[in-house]
Amino acid sequence: MPVLDNTVTVPVRLKPAIYRTLRAIADAKGCQVHHLLEHLAAGATRNTPRDPATRATAATSINVRRLHAAGHCDRVIAERLGITVHLVIQHRRRLGLRVNPDPDHPAIQITPEYTARVLELARAGIPDTDIATQVGGSRETIRKLRCEAGIKRHPGRPSKGTK
Secondary structure, eight states, X not given: OOEETTEEOOOOOOOHHHHHHHHHHHHHHTSOHHHHHHHHHHHHTTTSOOOTTTSOOHHHHHHHHHHHHTTOOHHHHHHHHTSOHHHHHXXXXXXXXXXXXXXXXXXXXXXXXXXXXXXXXXXXXXXXXXXXXXXXXXXXXXXXXXXXXXXXXXXXXXXXTXX
8 A cells, every 4th residue: 555644545445325425424514525534534543542643732733833834835734744734724723823825736816707707617517626627726616606606516427436
């Protein structure tokens, strides 16, 4: 199994119905399915001894604060500390820190024209991921704009395991 940034990549096989349920839960929480699965796995192992290097500690919060103050984005902080971006975001939010811009992913200016184009595509039934690819920005930004306009999520393409 490949090991990246002190984490292990584990392929998971799920029945399409289970994946759809997890996707609905993740969408409702505003996260992605793999983050939900990471959270579930962490919860299932809570009563077992944890590696002190990966435990969320006060030292991690101090390091997140220090690197954030130096202007680093969540992605860079995660790489430097060897933890997940999700964990960095949790620490940053607990510390009341705002997001630092990621130089590799510049922020999209959400203008009225941008919003109108996003909503036009959403009303046409195009999935959030495809809209994000076409107009720029993240799937999360597209989701927020779509939800604010009261447009339901397009079901997207069927997963490879379905017919």
